[in-house]
Amino acid sequence: MANISILGTGNMGQAIGGLVAKGGHTVQQLNTSNADQPVTGDIVILAVPHAALTDIVATRREQLTGKVVVDITNPVDFATFDDLTVPADGSAAAELARELPGSKVVKAFNTNFAGTLATGSVGTETTAVLIAGDDADAKAAVADVVTAAGLRAVDAGSLKRARELEALAFLQISLAAGEKLSWTGGFAAVA
Amino acid sequence: MANISILGTGNMGQAIGGLVAKGGHTVQQLNTSNADQPVTGDIVILAVPHAALTDIVATRREQLTGKVVVDITNPVDFATFDDLTVPADGSAAAELARELPGSKVVKAFNTNFAGTLATGSVGTETTAVLIAGDDADAKAAVADVVTAAGLRAVDAGSLKRARELEALAFLQISLAAGEKLSWTGGFAAVA
Numbered sequence: 001m002a003n004i005s006i007l008g009t010g011n012m013g014q015a016i017g018g019l020v021a022k023g024g025h026t027v028q029q030l031n032t033s034n035a036d037q038p039v040t041g042d043i044v045i046l047a048v049p050h051a052a053l054t055d056i057v058a059t060r061r062e063q064l065t066g067k068v069v070v071d072i073t074n075p076v077d078f079a080t081f082d083d084l085t086v087p088a089d090g091s092a093a094a095e096l097a098r099e100l101p102g103s104k105v106v107k108a109f110n111t112n113f114a115g116t117l118a119t120g121s122v123g124t125e126t127t128a129v130l131i132a133g134d135d136a137d138a139k140a141a142v143a144d145v146v147t148a149a150g151l152r153a154v155d156a157g158s159l160k161r162a163r164e165l166e167a168l169a170f171l172q173i174s175l176a177a178g179e180k181l182s183w184t185g186g187f188a189a190v191a
Numbered sequence: 192m193a194n195i196s197i198l199g200t201g202n203m204g205q206a207i208g209g210l211v212a213k214g215g216h217t218v219q220q221l222n223t224s225n226a227d228q229p230v231t232g233d234i235v236i237l238a239v240p241h242a243a244l245t246d247i248v249a250t251r252r253e254q255l256t257g258k259v260v261v262d263i264t265n266p267v268d269f270a271t272f273d274d275l276t277v278p279a280d281g282s283a284a285a286e287l288a289r290e291l292p293g294s295k296v297v298k299a300f301n302t303n304f305a306g307t308l309a310t311g312s313v314g315t316e317t318t319a320v321l322i323a324g325d326d327a328d329a330k331a332a333v334a335d336v337v338t339a340a341g342l343r344a345v346d347a348g349s350l351k352r353a354r355e356l357e358a359l360a361f362l363q364i365s366l367a368a369g370e371k372l373s374w375t376g377g378f379a380a381v382a
């Protein structure tokens with residue numbers, strides 16, 4: 001069992017909260033109305049919109065030191081829906097890791113629609129959570145949370161692969177918005 | 192029915208050849224031993240490794256003028272397996288389109304493993320061919336070839352989206368190489 005904090009109580013925060021609870025972990029779930037409350041988990045999942053990361057870094061950097069920090073964000077430019085807001089050769093996760101040098105930043109959950117975390121499936125496939133990061137233990141800890149809930153954890157490589165995870169998610173969101181993929185489906189990983 | 196030329200007789204060339212034949216189209220299939228033979232199709236599918244595009248452009252630019260040219264390539268740096276060989280803010284398809292200003296360049300088939308084109312399925316899902324391009328008629332022509340073979344055609348947007356299609360494919364190849372996805376599976380699109 002792990003102590004897990006989740007920042008965010010939106011669709012994704014709720015879905016990840018449900019997932020974590022299935023595994024029997026201790027969960028602390030906070031949102032902006034609990035901004036004064038320090039995070040207590042060893043794994044801190046930032047289930048917030050990308051734009052909220054700046055504020056979290058500014059207010060919680062010290063609290064996040066030494067912890068596994070999970071970035072689930074997709075930095076989609078929703079004004080144009082034609083680009084990401086991070087440099088093409090980088091990623092939201094890489095930027096977060098630079099801001100939090102004392103934390104172990106892991107990219108995960110950004111390629112999963114909330115509904116597929118709740119149901120545990122994408123079509124007939126078990127929902128796969130793609131996990132990228134530079135710290136093997138941190139990735140394994142996140143993978144344990146995923147598999148304890150009955151989902152599939154897939155090690156997608158180093159944190160550099162967050163770039164491809166964010167590209168995949170951007171494409172998935174844009175196809176779902178165009179009704180070419182469903183919000184309860186998306187890309188399934190067939191092993 | 193369309194007149195279709197396929198350059199390349201490798202795994203992908205054969206799989207796409209089989210697909211095109213299913214739709215009852217006229218097919219001309221060439222490889223490097225037919226370098227002297229001009230392409231006759233209205234749709235020309237470049238089923239070659241990315242590195243071969245330079246030579247095709249140099250020798251066939253005139254022949255490709257006015258035609259729909261389908262780029263299926265993935266510019267993976269196979270030396271490092273950690274990057275693409277095209278600029279991060281571009282794509283192989285965007286580079287090809289710049290080299291062939293008189294052609295209608297479409298990105299398609301690069302996110303499909305050959306086996307899934309032959310079987311028509313990824314797991315229990317019908318194989319979806321993601322198609323990106325700036326010319327609606329050219330995309331529709333490629334979509335017709337795909338759907339005539341019983342596969343699903345998905346309009347993924349403008350040619351700019353080739354960047355995400357190449358990122359998805361790179362991730363898919365790297366996961367399959369690591370035995371985390373199967374070469375007969377990959378990412379299925381769940382509608």
